Amino acid sequence: MxxxxxxxxxxxxxxxxxxxxxxxxxxxxxxxxxxxxxxxxxxxxxxxxxxxxxxxxxxxxxxxxxxxxxxxxxxxxxxxxxxxxxxxxxxxxxxxxxxxxxxxxxxxxxxxxxxxxxxxxxxxxxxxxxxxxxxxxxxxxxxxxxxxxxxxxxxxxxxxAGLTAAPVGDDKASSIAPGMSPDSALARFCTNFTQAAREGKIDQVFCRDHEIQQMIDVLGRRRKNNPICVGEPGVGKTAVVEGLAVKIAEGDVPDMLKSVELIGLDLGMLQAGAGVKGEFENRLKGIIDEVKSSPKPIILFIDEAHMLIGAGGSAGGADAANLLKPALARGELRTVAATTWSEYKKYFEKDPALERRFQLVKLDEPSPEQAITIMRGLRGAYEKNHGVYIRDNAVVAAAKLSARYISGRQLPDKAVDVLDTSCARVKLSLSSKPFVIELKEKRLGELNRALGSLTRDAQADFAPVDPQVEEIEAEIETVEMEIADLTARWQKELDLVNQILKLRHDLGLSLEGDEPAAEDEVSSEDAEEASDTPEAEAEESGQVTTGDTAVDIEAMKAMYAQIAEDLKVAQDGDPLVSFEVTEEAIGQVISDWTGVPLGRMVENEADSVLKLSQNLQARVIGQDHAIQAVDEALRTAKAGVQNPEAPMGVFLFVGPSGVGKTELATAIADQLFGGERFLISINMSEFQEKHTVSKLVGSPPGYVGYGEGGVLTEAVRQRPYSVVLLDEVEKADLEVMNLFYQVFDKGVLSDGEGRQIDFKNTIVVLTSNLATDVLTEMGSLPEKPVVDELVAACRPILSAHFKPALLARMQIVPFYPLIGEPLEKIVRLKLNKVGKRLRENQKMELVYSDEVVKSIAARCTEVETGARNIDHIVNRTILPELSTELLTKMGGDGTDFTKATIDVGEPGHFTYSLS
Structure with a gap:
């Protein structure tokens, strides 16, 4: 009732x-x-x-x-x-x-x-x-x-309007087929993609011609003519259907499709408000009947098609999929569907009766090169929308940098989002105060409030002003000067940018999305009169008119170049105002999103590879031969002359514990990919049983954990540009190691769900303590042997453990034991890190003598622990004793100390003094 x-x-x-x-x-x-x-x-x-x-x-x-x-x-x-x-x-x-x-x-x-x-x-x-x-x-x-x-x-x-108008945003000019009643089910719950394409409301689609042709082939069938586009979120499933609508609107399709209308079904709107039993089924039945009876052929597009399964069932009737099945099988209802792989497997593959009515059209993620083509096609629309110029290097950077640094999303979606955000930032910079100035002003407000609070407390207690007040007043003065400098620089940059934009306009350099005036807007009489004006004569003579004054084009170009140079000098690599979207603007957005430093991102990749050896040697001490071997292999990969199907490098680091194997892998990730977060570290000692292989690639169907992904495959899928570190690889079961034949050879690995995970942009590093005795003995000789001799000595031991076929796919890199001078360099490196922390937190300088370095190095005589013993001495001896001295002295008479000195005292002890 x-x-x-x-x-x-x-x-x-x-x-x-x-x-x-x-x-x-x-x-x-x-x-x-x-x-x-x-x-x-x-x-x-x-x-x-x-x-x-x-x-x-x-x-x-x-x-x-x-x-x-x-x-x-x-x-x-x-x-x-x-x-x-x-x-x-x-x-x-x-x-x-x-x-x-x-x-x-x-x-x-x-x-x-x-x-x-x-x-x-x-x-x-x-x-x-x-x-x-x-x-x-x-x-x-x-x-x-x-x-x-x-x-x-x-x-x-x-x-x-006779009480028949529609709510705002419900553009019925595009939502129904021509001649369709506004109260029909199609008008209420659908949108006309073809009409939107005719009105120019749909962007062009690029690099998807093959997929669109596949859809046309399926739609041309007599029965079961229903393509379903399946791909990861963001690869462009809906865009492909929009591309089909554009082709239909332009008549660039076979005759059988030229007269059709492509109508999109809004499942959310179809379900909304259908709380009464049977209401949902009536709505859907009405849509099916209207499509069948329409005098003009209709193709129904169902986005997020997995929502069909179970839709309406909760209202007490059959779900939407069961209502559609008969019409889909007989070819009476031509449908284009779209869904993701996970939803397709979860819903469609479990319903064979529904799956067989659709023909799969697979949409893979476009390559960075294809994404660049797509972005170039969309550039005009974004220029017109934001009113800013987009440079081509920004388009290239958006595709390549997003592919490399943004994980968990697909091209071209993430590249488009980066470009869109960069355009918005550039547009905002022309009309609003720079964010850095706002931050400074907020900091100034915080300092003024702190100063007022301390002063008020002193007045209330009739006590001397807190010594902290002087520091706050000094910082207030500094911040005020910074704000003044930044504001002056901002105004100067803004003035120069406005001059550049005016010159661009005067020179006729419009945005790609700008439309020229229609020819029929100017009458022939007006054209004849205009041709007799001084401005027209100046234009014919190679000059451009601005107002009533004719300005020579070359002079304007020279002025433009000078102002652009002045702006470059004023910005000094850190712009407050931008007038165009550049590679740096794209990099800054991705840097803010991911935390990867901007300099690492926009640095020339070839330069970073050429400097790799030098940078690694500053961080990994005493293993120059290993660094050289890695450097040579990576140069070959980056030059594009090695096998493109294999990973960039597959290295087996062999040597005693604590000699820098893991540290070198970490340093490679930091230098080559932009940070230690691009190191995927897996402890292979956890895989000593055969069945643990499922942890690496994910559980197969029917087992607990299916669909959650493996620790290796999921990490590489989300970060395809990374270093994969397989630590202590000799402890893993040999059957587990068989998994890597395909990775080392073809650069791919299938996970538990059947997805192909790409390893071609990874560097695979395996570490092992095998052959430690041989390497220790040979490394202790007065004259160190060359690398080839070490490899030859290690190979029999490695061959006894690893299968020859697997060993042949790796490059063996032996590590020397750390003795003497290398240990002292590492001690200095560790103490300098302590000094840096002391300087940042306590504003104190750390000074230590050469005797301290030699004393610590002399204690590290155990080859089994290597340089790890240095960390033990620093963390368990020096830092606790130094901290006690700091807290004791600083908590005394309030004296400010600026220097902490460490020296050698009694045998086995160190002395500490503050000054």
Whole structure:
């Protein structure tokens, strides 16, 4: 009975209010709310500038923005997490019921319009209103609203359009097929992609011709003519369908498709508000019937098609997929679907009857080179939207840097997002204060508040001012000077940028998205008159006119070059204002997103490889031969002359513990890929049983953990540019090691879900303590043997453990034991790190003598521990004793110390002094 009453109530709403109610239900679905409330409906009303509610706000001079803010506050406080369809709140149903009485009795209307609902709220504000938005309309009474009602609704489209207008944002010019009734199911729940393409609202699609052709082939079948696009999120599934719509609109398709309309089904809107049993099924059945009976052929596009499975089932009927199956099999309903791999496996593969009705069209992630082509095609649209110039090196950087540093997302989606964000930043820099100045001003405010607080405490206690006040005052002075300098620099840069933009405009250098004036806008008489003007004569003679003055083009170009040079000098590599999107702007966005330093990103890759050996030697001591071997292999890979199918390098680091094997792998990740976060470290001692191989690649179907990914494959999938460190590899079961034949040879590995994980951009490092005795003995000789001799000595021992076929796929890199001078260098390296921390935290300098270095190195005589014993001495002896001395002296008479000195005392002990 309640369902019947609700249907009758909704039937009394005018067409606009019905659609607004559906829009409110859609808003509730989007936000995961459990009920469709009065605030949801009002939010839709306030977003529309052409109907009763906005007319009322204008009449009573209420800012829609503040109303929107109040409604938003209520919506944000609602409980979220609903995965099903929301229901209409009892209060909303009562409001509609009371509004019908108000409309018929008080306002003399035969339907409930949006103004009627608003009038009912004014009649009972305590019942239907919320102070968070009602406060802005507290002066409006029902009597006053009723008195002015005719004037309020006079210009509303609910009056002038016969009560059939649609809510804002529901562009019905593009949402239905030509000739289709506005009240049809297709009009209410679908969008016309072909019409949008005709109106130029869809961007061009690039590098997807093969996939579009596959879809056309499938659509041309007599039966089961339903392609389904499957790919990871962000690879362009919806864009491929939009590309098909563009081809249809342009007539660039076979004759059988030239007359079709490509209609997109909005599943969310289809489910929204269908709380009554059977309502969802009726809506979907209506769409299917309209598609079948349409005089013009229709192809239905279902995005996120996995939502079909189970959709509607909770309402008590069959789900949407079962309703579609008969029509799909007979070819009566041509459908294009799109979903992700995970959802396809989860839903479609488990329903063979549904799967066989679709033909799979696989969409792989485009390569960085293809992404560059796509981005170049989209550049004009983003230039036009943001009004800024995009350089080609920015397009290239967006594709390549996002592919390398942004994990967990696919091209071209992440590259487009980076470019879009960079454009927005450049646009904002031209019209707003630089963020760095805002941060300085906030810091200044914090310091002033701290100063005021300390001064106030001193006055309250009649005590001397805290010594900290002087430091704060000094910092305030410094920050004020920095703000003044930055502001002056900002104004100078802004002035130069405006001059550059004006010169570009005067020289006719427009953005790619700008449209030239139409030819028919200028009459022939106007053209003849214009040709006789001095400006036209100047243009013919090679000059450009600006106002009434003819300026020589070459002079303007020279002026442009000079101003650009002045701007470059003023910015000094750290711009406050930008007038175009450059490679540096792209790099800065990715740096902010990932934390990778900007300098590492935009550095020339060839230069970084050439400097690799020098940088590694500064960090890894006493293993120059190992660094040279790695450097030579990586140069070969970067030059593009080695096997492109294999990883960039596969190295087996062999040597005693604590000689720098893991440190070298970490340093390679830092220097070559931009940080230690690009090191994927796996302790192979955890894989001593055969069955543990599933931990590396993921569990197979039917086993616990399926779908979660493996520790190796998932890490490489998310960070394809990285160093893979397989530590203590000799401890792993040999059957586990068989997994890596394909990785070392072909650069790919299949995970538990069957996905191909690409290892071609990785460097694989395996470490082992095998042959330690041989290397220690040979490394202790007065004259160190060459690398080839060490490799020859190690190989028999390694061959006894690893299979020859596996060993042949690795480059063996032996490490010398650390003795004498290398140990002293490492001691200095460790103590310098302590000194850096002391300088940053205590503003003190750390001084140590050569005797301290020699004393620590002399204690590290155990070959088994290597340089790790240095860490033990520093962390367990020096740091605790130094910390005790610091805390004792600094907590005494308050003396400021600027230097800490470490020296050798009694045998086995160190002395510490502060000055």
């Amino acid at each position: 309640l369902d019947l009453d609700l249907r009758r109530l909704i039937g009394r709403l005018n067409a606009y209010s019905k659609r607004a109610l559906e829009g409110a239900a859609g808003l509730a679905v989007t936000r995961g709310h459990y009920e469709v409330s009065i605030e949801h409906v009002l939010h839709v009303f306030v977003e529309d500038s052409q109907h009763d509610v906005q007319s009322a706000l204008r009449h009573f001079e209420i800012d829609p923005a503040v109303m929107r803010k109040g409604l938003q506050s209520v919506l944000e406080s609602m409980k979220t997490g609903n995965q099903g369809r929301p229901v209409f709140s009892p209060l909303l149903v009562e409001l509609i019921s009371d509004a019908w009485l108000v409309s018929s009795v008080e306002l003399d209307l035969d339907q409930v319009r949006s103004g009627s609902l608003l009038a009912t709220i004014f009649a009972q504000p305590n019942r239907y209103g919320d102070d968070r938005w009602l406060q802005y309309m507290e002066d409006i009474t029902f009597a006053g609203f009723k008195k002015d009602f005719t004037d309020i609704i006079g210009n509303s489209e609910e009056t002038t």
